[in-house]
Amino acid sequence: VATAYEIDGERTERFPYSVEGRIEPVYREFEGWKCDLRQAKSYDEFPPQFKTYVEFIERETGVPVKIISVGPDRSETIVR
Numbered sequence: 001v002a003t004a005y006e007i008d009g010e011r012t013e014r015f016p017y018s019v020e021g022r023i024e025p026v027y028r029e030f031e032g033w034k035c036d037l038r039q040a041k042s043y044d045e046f047p048p049q050f051k052t053y054v055e056f057i058e059r060e061t062g063v064p065v066k067i068i069s070v071g072p073d074r075s076e077t078i079v080r
Contacts, residue, residue: 003028003060030056037070043080 004013008021016023033047040046046054046068054065068078 001028001030001056002026028056038076040070040078043068043078046078 002025004011004026005016006024006026007016007019011026030053031049033049035047037046037050043051054068058065064080066080068080070076070078
């Protein structure tokens with residue numbers, strides 16, 4: 001996940017709208033999960049690595065993740 005940007009050596013957490021210099025994204029990496037999430041029927045059934053990712057998104061955005069879709073079917077929608 002890109003969490004910041006380096007623009008000509010200056011770090012910013014705001015997305016640059018216009019850049020004339022060199023820009024490099026600063027990434028935060030997460031451990032992956034090696035399973036099919038479609039098998040989960042509740043948030044508790046998700047692997048810990050996935051929960052860490054979801055909780056990071058909540059902290060960074062300040063918005064709780066209430067719905068997680070793991071497929072196109074209605075039964076593949078997890079409501080927390």
